[in-house]
Amino acid sequence: MKLRRRLGLAVLFVLFAGGASFVTWVPRVVDSHYNGVVESATPSVSLHARELHRSLLVADMHCDALLWDRDLLDGVSRGHVDVPRLVAGNVAIETFSAVTKAPSGPAFDPNGLDRVTPLIVAGRWPMRTWTSLAARALYQARQLHDLAARSGGRLTVIESASDLERYLSRRRTEREITAGVLAIEGLHALEGRFENVDAFADAGFRMMGLAHFFDNEVGGSTHSAANVGLTDLGRRVVKRMEERRAIVDVAHASPRTIDDVLAIATRPVVASHTGVRATCDTERNLSDDQLRRIAATGGLVGIGFFEGAVGGLDPSAIARAVRHAVDVAGIDHVAIGSDFDGSVRMAFDAAHVDRVTDALVTAGFDDAAIAKIMGGNYVALLERVLPQR
Numbered sequence: 001m002k003l004r005r006r007l008g009l010a011v012l013f014v015l016f017a018g019g020a021s022f023v024t025w026v027p028r029v030v031d032s033h034y035n036g037v038v039e040s041a042t043p044s045v046s047l048h049a050r051e052l053h054r055s056l057l058v059a060d061m062h063c064d065a066l067l068w069d070r071d072l073l074d075g076v077s078r079g080h081v082d083v084p085r086l087v088a089g090n091v092a093i094e095t096f097s098a099v100t101k102a103p104s105g106p107a108f109d110p111n112g113l114d115r116v117t118p119l120i121v122a123g124r125w126p127m128r129t130w131t132s133l134a135a136r137a138l139y140q141a142r143q144l145h146d147l148a149a150r151s152g153g154r155l156t157v158i159e160s161a162s163d164l165e166r167y168l169s170r171r172r173t174e175r176e177i178t179a180g181v182l183a184i185e186g187l188h189a190l191e192g193r194f195e196n197v198d199a200f201a202d203a204g205f206r207m208m209g210l211a212h213f214f215d216n217e218v219g220g221s222t223h224s225a226a227n228v229g230l231t232d233l234g235r236r237v238v239k240r241m242e243e244r245r246a247i248v249d250v251a252h253a254s255p256r257t258i259d260d261v262l263a264i265a266t267r268p269v270v271a272s273h274t275g276v277r278a279t280c281d282t283e284r285n286l287s288d289d290q291l292r293r294i295a296a297t298g299g300l301v302g303i304g305f306f307e308g309a310v311g312g313l314d315p316s317a318i319a320r321a322v323r324h325a326v327d328v329a330g331i332d333h334v335a336i337g338s339d340f341d342g343s344v345r346m347a348f349d350a351a352h353v354d355r356v357t358d359a360l361v362t363a364g365f366d367d368a369a370i371a372k373i374m375g376g377n378y379v380a381l382l383e384r385v386l387p388q389r
């Protein structure tokens with residue numbers, strides 16, 4: 001009897017330990033699988049580009065690092081972003097976007113199996129996040145704030161123009177620090193509730209993408225065939241976002257939704273991580289007309305580093321898209337929006353963003369233009385649009 005109880009306990013222990021390691025192991029494998037780094041044939045960066053890169057204020061408009069089961073304060077080999085790699089890559093500001101739902105399958109049917117749910121269950125997020133998309137977004141905001149609090153000053157969350165000013169003055173002498181701006185990937189996270197715009201703004205979200213892979217209560221996704229525009233709720237949401245000084249992001253939005261936003265926007269509109277149709281003709285990328293109209297709001301187009309945005313993995317593909325965007329939208333309206341950790345393969349991670357600077361040098365951009373593209377334009381936008389304090 002005593003032996004049987006011991007045996008039972010042992011079995012229970014094995015099951016528990018095995019389960020726990022399964023739970024920590026699976027998200028890591030999924031992370032490594034979806035956020036791979038593909039070694040490219042030409043990893044070298046010229047001395048000029050390296051030195052120029054060290055002198056830049058680099059600011060990236062989009063990454064999804066908060067979704068994955070990683071301590072972002074530690075350097076780990078998985079995925080693309082963590083604090084040590086941001087510091088190593090001289091990235092002064094990273095935008096951390098909260099992904100809350102991503103249906104599987106080619107058609108991104110919103111009722112299809114959600115790929116985020118197993119990740120957060122396995123990642124042991126609080127139970128309320130299992131069933132609530134808004135709770136998933138708020139949890140990720142909390143996570144970034146907690147990371148900053150535990151970072152010993154290495155990571156700062158920027159929520160206001162005065163936060164930004166303080167951080168930038170610190171960074172003039174301290175180079176081993178980085179900062180985050182909070183964003184949301186798709187306003188399905190509102191769960192159809194207007195008042196959640198305020199809840200998100202209160203939690204520190206300063207940029208909100210209207211749609212992700214599927215149409216939602218606010219507006220249409222470019223990945224859906226329906227080309228749905230902004231809904232009545234969507235119009236109220238855009239207006240409230242402007243009042244709360246949250247940046248309206250049309251990355252992933254349908255052409256009609258982009259038209260509808262641009263017709264009512266009174267503040268700068270951005271497409272945080274995208275490409276241009278002229279160099280990569282996919283449904284998520286912007287036409288020349290859209291580039292011009294986003295620029296006309298005083299907004300920005302962040303060029304992604306992944307194949308779906310720029311048509312290839314080599315940094316020269318990024319430079320080609322940047323060249324076209326600059327030619328059409330103007331040098332003050334183009335930025336970088338990597339999409340690091342966005343379930344995409346990359347040729348390099350956050351520690352090697354100097355590869356992009358190198359590609360821009362090779363493409364013939366001068367130092368002043370590169371400074372604007374690599375972060376100057378985004379920092380200038382944040383200075384203009386963030387709440388004062």
Ligand SMILES: [Zn+2]
Binds near residue numbers: 251
């Ligand atoms: Zn995205």
